[in-house]
Amino acid sequence: MTQTITQVAFIGLGNMGGPMAANLVKAGLKVTVFDLMPQAVAELVKLGANSAASANEAAANADVVITMLPAGKHVRGLYLGNAQADQQGLLDVVASHCLLIDSSTIDAASAQLVGQAAKAKGLEFIDAPVSGGTAGAAAGSLTFICGGSDKAYAMAQEVLGIMGGNIFHAGDVGAGQIAKICNNMLLSVLMVGTSESLQMGIDNGLDPKVLSDIMKVSSGGNWTLEKYNPCPNVMDNVPSSKAYQGGFMVDLMVKDLGLSQEAALASNSSTPMGALARSLYVNHARQGHGKLDFSSIFEQFANKNK
Amino acid sequence: MTQTITQVAFIGLGNMGGPMAANLVKAGLKVTVFDLMPQAVAELVKLGANSAASANEAAANADVVITMLPAGKHVRGLYLGNAQADQQGLLDVVASHCLLIDSSTIDAASAQLVGQAAKAKGLEFIDAPVSGGTAGAAAGSLTFICGGSDKAYAMAQEVLGIMGGNIFHAGDVGAGQIAKICNNMLLSVLMVGTSESLQMGIDNGLDPKVLSDIMKVSSGGNWTLEKYNPCPNVMDNVPSSKAYQGGFMVDLMVKDLGLSQEAALASNSSTPMGALARSLYVNHARQGHGKLDFSSIFEQFANKNK
Amino acid sequence: MTQTITQVAFIGLGNMGGPMAANLVKAGLKVTVFDLMPQAVAELVKLGANSAASANEAAANADVVITMLPAGKHVRGLYLGNAQADQQGLLDVVASHCLLIDSSTIDAASAQLVGQAAKAKGLEFIDAPVSGGTAGAAAGSLTFICGGSDKAYAMAQEVLGIMGGNIFHAGDVGAGQIAKICNNMLLSVLMVGTSESLQMGIDNGLDPKVLSDIMKVSSGGNWTLEKYNPCPNVMDNVPSSKAYQGGFMVDLMVKDLGLSQEAALASNSSTPMGALARSLYVNHARQGHGKLDFSSIFEQFANKNK
Amino acid sequence: MTQTITQVAFIGLGNMGGPMAANLVKAGLKVTVFDLMPQAVAELVKLGANSAASANEAAANADVVITMLPAGKHVRGLYLGNAQADQQGLLDVVASHCLLIDSSTIDAASAQLVGQAAKAKGLEFIDAPVSGGTAGAAAGSLTFICGGSDKAYAMAQEVLGIMGGNIFHAGDVGAGQIAKICNNMLLSVLMVGTSESLQMGIDNGLDPKVLSDIMKVSSGGNWTLEKYNPCPNVMDNVPSSKAYQGGFMVDLMVKDLGLSQEAALASNSSTPMGALARSLYVNHARQGHGKLDFSSIFEQFANKNK
Known part of the structure; x- marks a missing residue:
């Protein structure tokens, strides 16, 4: 040019x-x-x-x-x-x-x-x-x-x-939007999947830091373990270690997941994980957590009774 | 020692x-x-x-x-x-x-x-x-x-x-087993989530290789995109490019997901993504695909009518 | 009037x-x-x-x-x-x-x-x-x-x-459409839930007719058990006993579930079961079963390996 | 005898x-x-x-x-x-x-x-x-x-x-237990599916009583609409109209859903709806609602921000 x-x-x-x-x-x-x-x-x-x-x-x-x-x-x-x-x-x-x-x-x-x-x-x-x-x-x-x-x-x-x-x-034209929502839908799946896996480890007596270190370099490795661990106090300087303040809000993830489901409807695609992630994020937002960082979905799995 | x-x-x-x-x-x-x-x-x-x-x-x-x-x-x-x-x-x-x-x-x-x-x-x-x-x-x-x-x-x-x-x-003792099934449960979620995201991209006209390259270095990045892309012909030398032969069998993933759900029951943990992945893998195995590599779950999302 | x-x-x-x-x-x-x-x-x-x-x-x-x-x-x-x-x-x-x-x-x-x-x-x-x-x-x-x-x-x-x-x-105006898709979304959930429950009973040695008779008059009772049992040969004169011919096509259920998810997106509602039912029905249609009756979702759970 | x-x-x-x-x-x-x-x-x-x-x-x-x-x-x-x-x-x-x-x-x-x-x-x-x-x-x-x-x-x-x-x-011997948990698993699916359908109707401006009356006699008809409506004030004398007190506790439904998933693992059955219902009920219990009636799952879908 x-x-x-x-x-x-x-x-x-x-x-x-x-x-x-x-x-x-x-x-x-x-x-x-x-x-x-x-x-x-x-x-x-x-x-x-x-x-x-x-x-x-x-x-x-x-x-x-x-x-x-x-x-x-x-x-x-x-x-x-x-x-x-x-x-x-x-x-x-x-x-x-x-x-x-x-x-x-x-x-x-x-x-x-x-x-x-x-x-x-x-x-x-x-x-x-x-x-x-x-x-x-x-x-x-x-x-x-x-x-x-x-x-x-x-x-x-x-x-x-x-x-x-x-x-x-x-x-x-349009492919940028599609690629972005494919990515963000996948990100939401990584975040939820990582959260429930870490919590299951914790429930069974594992240290989430040790478990994160293992999975990060194993076949469970993904961006959230690398950069954005959802479990408090595993990583420094991420929203989960700052009471889920800052970062990428739940409400924005709900918006992007809505766009991803619109695209899935338009192309008649099946996205069971993305659709489930959207439902969990909408529930989370409706419970009053829309302004927290999206890694706060971890709290849906934690045991408040303990 | x-x-x-x-x-x-x-x-x-x-x-x-x-x-x-x-x-x-x-x-x-x-x-x-x-x-x-x-x-x-x-x-x-x-x-x-x-x-x-x-x-x-x-x-x-x-x-x-x-x-x-x-x-x-x-x-x-x-x-x-x-x-x-x-x-x-x-x-x-x-x-x-x-x-x-x-x-x-x-x-x-x-x-x-x-x-x-x-x-x-x-x-x-x-x-x-x-x-x-x-x-x-x-x-x-x-x-x-x-x-x-x-x-x-x-x-x-x-x-x-x-x-x-x-x-x-x-x-x-026992933590090795727990960590492994946490990891493998998460792996199954990565595989299913990546498969449905790639297929939604394809359904909307994207090249799965281009989409994989983008997500791999973005927040959707995960082990399956890095080492084990489930979409045929995106990577060489992976099971998806060899008719899903070799690799880690669906039946073995079903076994590991069964162990993960046993652990979730024992600790009263909630693992919606892992449980859904198990159901999808069991359906896949029951349809006769138990001996294929586990990345063949991609085929559950592909459109056979086209 | x-x-x-x-x-x-x-x-x-x-x-x-x-x-x-x-x-x-x-x-x-x-x-x-x-x-x-x-x-x-x-x-x-x-x-x-x-x-x-x-x-x-x-x-x-x-x-x-x-x-x-x-x-x-x-x-x-x-x-x-x-x-x-x-x-x-x-x-x-x-x-x-x-x-x-x-x-x-x-x-x-x-x-x-x-x-x-x-x-x-x-x-x-x-x-x-x-x-x-x-x-x-x-x-x-x-x-x-x-x-x-x-x-x-x-x-x-x-x-x-x-x-x-x-x-x-x-x-x-519009409430007729909303009520219809709420109903049909719920119907799809009844159909899938009934199918998986019956198949789990069969897998554990129960006679699906006996199990249907029990659940029909118990707290699992629902329209599909009453009028439209998805398991072949439990009821006469329903599509499941006629190779899933006739009735309400999978493709039409996919259409209605698409409308229900459009409504859920518009109202920011969380419908985890309805969204999952849509994914399962889309998979089913994509596998070539779009023209079968919608009770054929039962076949997603049956064991073809036996 | x-x-x-x-x-x-x-x-x-x-x-x-x-x-x-x-x-x-x-x-x-x-x-x-x-x-x-x-x-x-x-x-x-x-x-x-x-x-x-x-x-x-x-x-x-x-x-x-x-x-x-x-x-x-x-x-x-x-x-x-x-x-x-x-x-x-x-x-x-x-x-x-x-x-x-x-x-x-x-x-x-x-x-x-x-x-x-x-x-x-x-x-x-x-x-x-x-x-x-x-x-x-x-x-x-x-x-x-x-x-x-x-x-x-x-x-x-x-x-x-x-x-x-x-x-x-x-x-x-054993068939009684299997039939009961098949029934109760299906019941949990009916309850969640009915709850999300009613809430989606409400979110779109419908009166839950009118919507319940329509679905009850249509193809969405099921035991929960008949006897146990989860939306407050649709029916008299049910737990939902008494602040979800009495009835069948969430903790007991979690127990039964655990038994159903144990059976599904033992028989290698796929129960996507039942497994999802279990996850949602475990989340609900972990948020402190284990002693409420199980129809309180409706609250997971309600919008607390309004």
């Missing part, structure tokens, strides 16, 4: 979007931002970003537009506008060479709908959901899982490289 | 026990073997082992006895004998300094029963189930997960080190 | 809609029918129905419109039309006193969308999904589970009474 | 055994009782029973022995004695014509072991676990599910008919 990006529009400055945009500003790019919360905009302006009166105004002269929004309906509304209400979308206002990157975690169907509409207008669109949490957003070490054409994926390297470390190309 | 082992008795020369005993012979130890199958004994004798007319005779002068048997009832019978039938057990015939190592994968309760009886006679007993399969047994690269006293664990290092690579100390 | 219905429009003459419409004709009502399949229309005309060139033409002079379509998108398209394509919907063409009854089994969200649009135009709409299968449709003994206003529910009695026996009022 | 029972020994006078024995006394039989708790014995003596210094003494002259004990190990110990400790069992002391009835809910393997030992001594033994709870025990309306020979079953009618209403013959 020879053309260098100079103008970036960043729309959606929440817990993730804010620090992501900040890293672009710090890297020397010209960044114009928009968010419905003036406070969030002000913080970016303080760092050197420009503000705009609307998302469409922010995007008007951009070489790249990056969006970071809560759900599929917001993404569809922002990109497609509303013909009945005579409201233009981003696709109606951006320059013809502008690359569109949506980093929201949303349903694949919405990503595909926007991607098709972009293609119909000759625009390149890429879905690039992230993992790595707010810490990764701040550190510029996010993982991006991208769906889009080879051309769009190549064009996106420059800006994504500023905000993240690993950048993957999962396939065509 | 200063005392060097010279005489080993090895009882149970099946698919695992045979090559394990062979490695001890090759290492220069004096090994006396026993098995109910004369053929199995003959093969070890050919390599230089001595044979005995019974397990008790084999064990009579041993510094270490190693046993590798199918199930708890065999282990109990061999070590404890049968008072009503006036039949002596290993515990009645071994020398007072003899170390007893049972490498069978059995229920923890049986291991604990034998361990207590050994202790009552002043003998050291260790349960040391293995993982690594027949390939690991042949290569001398098994993993041993041990339960027993610190003293017994130290004494066992020499012989276990000849047969295996990783040697873990999980806790007191 | 004093006003007597004289003109009925019936749209969608498939396996269910055809015999339902036929019963209305036989009851002496003036019925105008429409279906995309001319053959289906011809059969009704033979019985005395009128045909129309389009759904909208059929509905133009009707006192009641009844629709029986495969999925939510068909219902939305038919009632709402397509503004962009300048295509009118039923709501645009029916008389102001016309009662609209949709008997399709669809997602509640679609039913609510159509219901709101109808209300905005001053029309009464009722969602009235059925149970009872093709046999019930032919016999005029269907169960209708209705969602809509008290007024609409009262208006619907006359025609529904011709096609069915039990008529329930579940609540406002 | 011509021989009339005159002497009954009743051993185990707990919450169930006490009122059962009382009904035999009230019916005019000569009943000799034994229990480790003198208080329990005293209550029966007050009603007219004789007491004995030991179980064996109570049984010595009995025509029928009835036992009601907590677990398999108690039953095995009582009937078989302990040869090593030179302790006689019931089988060693009863008259040759004496009928042995164990009404405990225990594992089938223990029942079969005792049954075989009885047969070897020419004695008739029957396992006859009950359902109906303490209320049924007091009212003499228990259900007995019997395993044993036709002769033993016929002999048992007289005494069982005094204590209960429905008496079933499930098969040979």
Whole structure:
């Protein structure tokens, strides 16, 4: 990709979007931002970003537009506008060479709908959901899982490289979302499976630290044992050792598991473990633990009677 | 441990026990073997082992006895004998300094029963189930997960080190069995969860190789993606790429999941994922796939209608 | 309801809609029918129905419109039309006193969308999904589970009474769909739970007929034991005793379980049993059994190795 | 059966055994009782029973022995004695014509072991676990599910008919236990499935009473909707409408589900729903709800955040 990006529009400055945009500003790019919360905009302006009166105004002269929004309906509304209400979308206002990157975690169907509409207008669109949490957003070490054409994926390297470390190309538009929810569904299964295995070990007199050390280098080895042990006081500096504060909230895992089940319904797939993990996480959230870190599912297995 | 082992008795020369005993012979130890199958004994004798007319005779002068048997009832019978039938057990015939190592994968309760009886006679007993399969047994690269006293664990290092690579100390007698079935239960959850995630990706148009590469280095990372991908033709030289031949049989996973559920019942533990994995594996075995490698659970999710 | 219905429009003459419409004709009502399949229309005309060139033409002079379509998108398209394509919907063409009854089994969200649009135009709409299968449709003994206003529910009695026996009022528009999928989700759980319980009894030497007789009148009693035993040769004249032919197809149960999981996602509900039943039914369908009766899930638990 | 029972020994006078024995006394039989708790014995003596210094003494002259004990190990110990400790069992002391009835809910393997030992001594033994709870025990309306020979079953009618209403013959010795746990496993599935279905209805705006009425007479109909609705205030006089007090405790359901899983392991059966129900009930008990009625599993699905 020879053309260098100079103008970036960043729309959606929440817990993730804010620090992501900040890293672009710090890297020397010209960044114009928009968010419905003036406070969030002000913080970016303080760092050197420009503000705009609307998302469409922010995007008007951009070489790249990056969006970071809560759900599929917001993404569809922002990109497609509303013909009945005579409201233009981003696709109606951006320059013809502008690359569109949506980093929201949303349903694949919405990503595909926007991607098709972009293609119909000759625009390149890429879905690039992230993992790595707010810490990764701040550190510029996010993982991006991208769906889009080879051309769009190549064009996106420059800006994504500023905000993240690993950048993957999962396939065509929508594939980024699918790959991310496959991964996060599997993560939830690892977390629940590891939790119940550790608790069964504890119930039978084993030291969870010893058991974790054994399983970590055996065939039970997985990311949660490596980086994110759910049993309190096995690892330092993980949420389970800090009363399950910080990290990735149960409510967000419930959201991602909902997306995974939507995808499973759409493709008529059978995901017994993922579906069971969703039920357990929903029960956990409904019992009032939605704001705890998702490794707190361990507490569903612990014996409160002891 | 200063005392060097010279005489080993090895009882149970099946698919695992045979090559394990062979490695001890090759290492220069004096090994006396026993098995109910004369053929199995003959093969070890050919390599230089001595044979005995019974397990008790084999064990009579041993510094270490190693046993590798199918199930708890065999282990109990061999070590404890049968008072009503006036039949002596290993515990009645071994020398007072003899170390007893049972490498069978059995229920923890049986291991604990034998361990207590050994202790009552002043003998050291260790349960040391293995993982690594027949390939690991042949290569001398098994993993041993041990339960027993610190003293017994130290004494066992020499012989276990000849047969295996990783040697873990999980806790007191029985802890080896518990740790192993916790690990294998978790492994089954990883295998099922990875299978359904990959198939959902495929159903949504993703390349399973690309998806595996992404998840392997993301938070879905686990042993099965690293070493044992269940989707055909993603990795070379794994059972899934060889029509699920070889490897670790479904029937053996069903056995281990049965042991894990026995332990869960005994300790009143809740293991929803492990219990579900067991049901899926039993269904798979009952449909006639018990002799396939356990990664063939992937086929439960594939779409045969296409 | 004093006003007597004289003109009925019936749209969608498939396996269910055809015999339902036929019963209305036989009851002496003036019925105008429409279906995309001319053959289906011809059969009704033979019985005395009128045909129309389009759904909208059929509905133009009707006192009641009844629709029986495969999925939510068909219902939305038919009632709402397509503004962009300048295509009118039923709501645009029916008389102001016309009662609209949709008997399709669809997602509640679609039913609510159509219901709101109808209300905005001053029309009464009722969602009235059925149970009872093709046999019930032919016999005029269907169960209708209705969602809509008290007024609409009262208006619907006359025609529904011709096609069915039990008529329930579940609540406002959409409640009929929700109640139906709650029921069918529960039915799938009863079927799977009964199947595994009977097979466990058989595996332990019990006669499934004796066990069924005991559980039927005990606390395990449920509709499947009463009317639809899944174990072959326990009851006469049920699909399980006829090689699982006839009855309610696995593919249709998969569809209904998909709708139930859509509803669970929309309301953030936890349905571990329903989700598990869906996974098991999808596996069953993917193994090539989609056209069998849904009681064939029993075969997932039987031991093919024996 | 011509021989009339005159002497009954009743051993185990707990919450169930006490009122059962009382009904035999009230019916005019000569009943000799034994229990480790003198208080329990005293209550029966007050009603007219004789007491004995030991179980064996109570049984010595009995025509029928009835036992009601907590677990398999108690039953095995009582009937078989302990040869090593030179302790006689019931089988060693009863008259040759004496009928042995164990009404405990225990594992089938223990029942079969005792049954075989009885047969070897020419004695008739029957396992006859009950359902109906303490209320049924007091009212003499228990259900007995019997395993044993036709002769033993016929002999048992007289005494069982005094204590209960429905008496079933499930098969040979052990079949009573198997049938009971099949039934109770299925009951747990009905209860969980009904709970999640009702809550999903509520989450979508339905009145649980209306939904219950619809499902009760539809294909979701089952014993819990008929007699024991888990949603508060749908039915009067059930535990759910009395803060889940009384009824059948969660801890007892956990015990029965443990027995069902033991049987599933022994017969290598797959019971995905029963295993999941067990996990959910264990979680519920571990969260401190073991003493509530088992219909309180409904609370696992309710939304505490509202």
